[in-house]
Amino acid sequence: MITSRLPRTVTAWRPLLVPLVVLLTWDVLVTVAFKVGWIEFRGITIQYTLYGTAIALFLGFMVNASYARWWEARTLWGSIVNHSRNLGRQATTLLDRTVPDARADLPGEIVRAQVAYVHALRTSLREQPSPPEVADYLAAEPLARVRSSTSSPTAVLSHVGRLLAEAQQRGMVGDIARVQIESTLSVLTDAQGGLERIKKTPLPVQYRFLPSFFARAFCLILPFAVFKDLQWWTPVGSGLIGMMFLLAVQVGRDLADPFLDRVHDVPMTAICRSIEIDLLEMIGADTPEAVGPVKQVLW
């Protein structure tokens, strides 16, 4: 996520550079070709407002749907933040360490497993290898099981479920309290499922392909339409309008897939670290530093 209004990092601008340079070159070429007399063409007006209406229609669908996906992804991560905190509070206050059969480090183990869970979920969504935090916060035996599973986050969450079952067998938690912690796990499963849904279901192909195709076709024709009015100013006028349509397409693309390890990602690394700090504070463990923006991009 870009935190400043004008990010200095080059990566944020790179996907825009090539299309804009191509666009401007084309506009200049057409202008010169007109001036030199290679082309003759009558100004055309109707076409352009119709075209604009149709493209606005397509772009409106795409950008709105993309923004909704991005915000839903962010909201689902917000839900994971809240319910990780809830799980931490419940594990540390609802489990009774004073019963005869209690294992005193069980609440801490649940909290640490939850930290491993959010990091596993983050790398799973970004298709990265398992992060060091999973190994740091899990014991050897569950770690082995997680590594051999097809979905790391699901495996870690199952481990949390098993720890909870152990707590009940040891009599550390009553029926009703257990049901309540179970519900927290269900909400986490739900949020994870929602994130995977966004990850695995791209925007419909029509939304990805058509707006970009038509916006580019529009840019190709634009200088022919404005030359008669603008003469040598054609590259400026045509370029400015073309740029707006290309940028709108790019905005849609940037937001549509919020887990691609790009500058426009939901800042999952920072979110996971902040959960880590909150949860470790609850069990009195040492906390790492918060993640800040790097070159005005928060990852």
Added chain:
Amino acid sequence: MITSRLPRTVTAWRPLLVPLVVLLTWDVLVTVAFKVGWIEFRGITIQYTLYGTAIALFLGFMVNASYARWWEARTLWGSIVNHSRNLGRQATTLLDRTVPDARADLPGEIVRAQVAYVHALRTSLREQPSPPEVADYLAAEPLARVRSSTSSPTAVLSHVGRLLAEAQQRGMVGDIARVQIESTLSVLTDAQGGLERIKKTPLPVQYRFLPSFFARAFCLILPFAVFKDLQWWTPVGSGLIGMMFLLAVQVGRDLADPFLDRVHDVPMTAICRSIEIDLLEMIGADTPEAVGPVKQVLW
């Protein structure tokens, strides 16, 4: 669901071919007729922006409503994924196999019935015959009952309910835990009901018929409007704009009915298989392969 930006499979493009060929032929015919002098007509401008506004209005309603249906269908399937996992976790951790009267394979039976459920739901939505998985994962007696019922998925879910009742009679599950598993079944019933609602309630007839009718009427008139400006370029200009409106109509149609066994379907086969793998892993059974895209289409 199409997974690439430009699917190679022909079926994705076929519904577009006929209208586009007809459109282009018409545009060429009109252009020739003008040039030859068969028709004379003054350029008309007002009409076209008014037309564009009105059609954009209709198309906007239709495409937005269609996309909302498609995404709701996908979200409801996501809910089925999450709560199938929840049911699996609850069946394997909340049922107590150590009580005297326990039947050890009951959790596994519940999990396998849930696998049968999602496959039955998938084929029911696509109006296909009952899939092999239903027979594979159900015992002979419940299978017979499912086959004689009017709605397979409802019958399988009732079977899950009966297995749960058996668990309670055997004392394997307490009152509160049972209520919680019941709630998972209620959420599944809700999601199934939502999918059937989308399946059985098409878009209102006005949304299906009018946008397509007006977009086509518009394409018929378009070349008359632009000939004066574009001359021999008329088929290009008129074809490009007409194509955009026809494509927008087609996008709406593709998304409005997400269970028609077409390339734009919600990828239910892949989703069901992925639930199957997750659930079988929970009970330690052998898992089938995940379903990948075929010719860049995920079914």
Added chain:
Amino acid sequence: MITSRLPRTVTAWRPLLVPLVVLLTWDVLVTVAFKVGWIEFRGITIQYTLYGTAIALFLGFMVNASYARWWEARTLWGSIVNHSRNLGRQATTLLDRTVPDARADLPGEIVRAQVAYVHALRTSLREQPSPPEVADYLAAEPLARVRSSTSSPTAVLSHVGRLLAEAQQRGMVGDIARVQIESTLSVLTDAQGGLERIKKTPLPVQYRFLPSFFARAFCLILPFAVFKDLQWWTPVGSGLIGMMFLLAVQVGRDLADPFLDRVHDVPMTAICRSIEIDLLEMIGADTPEAVGPVKQVLW
């Protein structure tokens, strides 16, 4: 609900006929008046795009709000379908017929009362007399009470509540299970309340009156604007555009009130019958036939 793309039934088209005939007659009259020379008028352009923008604004508000009402009504009926099924499953699996004081036909009575409920709700929304199903599925005593009440569906649901209270007094259902069935009743009350809210709260008067008024005023002026360009083609061009605006208004009206016993209604008869079949199957009773479309309209 109309099930085909082009319904053959006349009732679907009747509300459109009169306005369209009036529209076309007016367009022809104006054209003739111009040609004959009764009127002279300069073409006017600005007005029309401004007009179009303003009317599109009004129509957009109205049609979107109407569609939202229609879909909310359908979704609430979907909720009634799901929770009727849930109530059926809960009544047949959570009530214990083996306790000493049990009344064996109580689950069946609850299920049958629920069937009466949905039919009573349907006719109440359509302002029709009480349907035969209410008498068929209720005993004489509760039937009398329902008939003397101001709101039949509320009275039937209260009867379900009383049957449930009886089950608890007889010891057939524990505290927790009862609370769960209570929740199902609460959700049904909520859905019924939502349907009555849509029924009793029409669209704001401004949304009902203004779009229709302005669209008609626009149709009156339209031929004056396009005559200069279209000459004898005026009725065609002006009629086509006018028709689109009038149709958009009509779409909004058709969807705004989904319980008026018209062809655009939510198909409540079919939905209620399908609930009836599902519930009767659960208690092993004979089931009626499903309701199919009549002349391509599903009621």
Added chain:
Amino acid sequence: MITSRLPRTVTAWRPLLVPLVVLLTWDVLVTVAFKVGWIEFRGITIQYTLYGTAIALFLGFMVNASYARWWEARTLWGSIVNHSRNLGRQATTLLDRTVPDARADLPGEIVRAQVAYVHALRTSLREQPSPPEVADYLAAEPLARVRSSTSSPTAVLSHVGRLLAEAQQRGMVGDIARVQIESTLSVLTDAQGGLERIKKTPLPVQYRFLPSFFARAFCLILPFAVFKDLQWWTPVGSGLIGMMFLLAVQVGRDLADPFLDRVHDVPMTAICRSIEIDLLEMIGADTPEAVGPVKQVLW
């Protein structure tokens, strides 16, 4: 709420009269000034479509937000209807009047307090003095407490909570059932909070001030733009378009604040009376008449 399409009551039309008369007078003045030759001005076109786009943008924001507020207010009142009914059903069926320490009129007292609650909420939202129903349905002691509190509805709901606590102390209601009634109270608190949120948070000042300002500025300039085309018809053409924009602003205003005791209000008096009838019927008390529309306005 206005119930007919064309309300006869003058109050519904009054806020429109002054602007429309001013508008028409201005249009006539400008037309005369042109004809007499006091002003000379070239027709201007670009401005007007740009203006139209920008105003449509503002009006679209405002009217959509206003309608959403109005519908949310209506939905929250719907929730109060449903959960008042739920509270009534729960009070009359879950409280056990047969225990030794029972107070037989407690359920009735809870129901009557709930009737007082909805009336207190209604007048609190409309900033009216406490209604007679509060005194009618509360005993002297709680009435005194309600009158001395800062928020009557909150005080009445607290009284309901105290009655419920009394029921539990007398052993009339078990733990689980009490929790369920508690939840109903929470939902009512939530709905009340939502209504007060809408009441206390007007639309952002920009939404209230700017659309109205720009629409009026637009109306001032409009006759200058259309005179050249329309000549003596200017007041008609200019007035019609100006009226549409002014009406759209007015629609937004009417819906934005749904509790101002105006004809466009959510019909809270009728809703409260209908809750009153439903609840009194449950405890077998005499019911008042339903509230009908007065001069086609339902209050």
Added chain:
Amino acid sequence: MITSRLPRTVTAWRPLLVPLVVLLTWDVLVTVAFKVGWIEFRGITIQYTLYGTAIALFLGFMVNASYARWWEARTLWGSIVNHSRNLGRQATTLLDRTVPDARADLPGEIVRAQVAYVHALRTSLREQPSPPEVADYLAAEPLARVRSSTSSPTAVLSHVGRLLAEAQQRGMVGDIARVQIESTLSVLTDAQGGLERIKKTPLPVQYRFLPSFFARAFCLILPFAVFKDLQWWTPVGSGLIGMMFLLAVQVGRDLADPFLDRVHDVPMTAICRSIEIDLLEMIGADTPEAVGPVKQVLW
């Protein structure tokens, strides 16, 4: 939040002044330059409608998303109001002060801690130092813990959780009632998480930068376009339109970040004070005055 339609306070208008003065100066300069003959330029029309469409697209995205953020923030604060009231009601009615081991001032302590919570949340969102209320309503020991924590509101809410655990250890609250109070805490955690999500996740950079950039570029070009028509009236016409676009951008900015301690903020100080009054009234403590608007701005 600004409470009047035309706020007298200068701060509300300041961010608009500079752009409007610059805009007008530029418009006058260009007009003079044309008149003096420094520039010659042909009127350009196509560009401007295309430009208008594209900018309207961008502004529409931005303002809608901003308003949704502002309203979600307000709704989440509404949820905090409601559930603070719920917590108060539950603490004062569900905790039993008559058990042998009871601590009579525990309910009051929970209520006072909740007051501290909302004030801590308010200043945390506005990035202000800890408010006096936190010190006023917390005892020395929890206050020290809150001051040393990284997130004050989370720490105060944990303290509420601990007080609740103490109540259970003393036998003042049963299992089920405790679970219900726990749920209230979960909802508060959820609402707090939502507010922090809005705070920490600004609008995507494209939404913040592009609309403002293009609107300004548009204003620069505008006088060139309208000079030919408007002549000396150019600054008026061009200024009016430019102002509308700049104002729309400003509206988006004002609403996008509702916790910046500006006049457009969600009025958190007033909301917190109103919670304070409600809660203190419940425990019979002295209540402070409500917060009124200062120079027509409610903070």
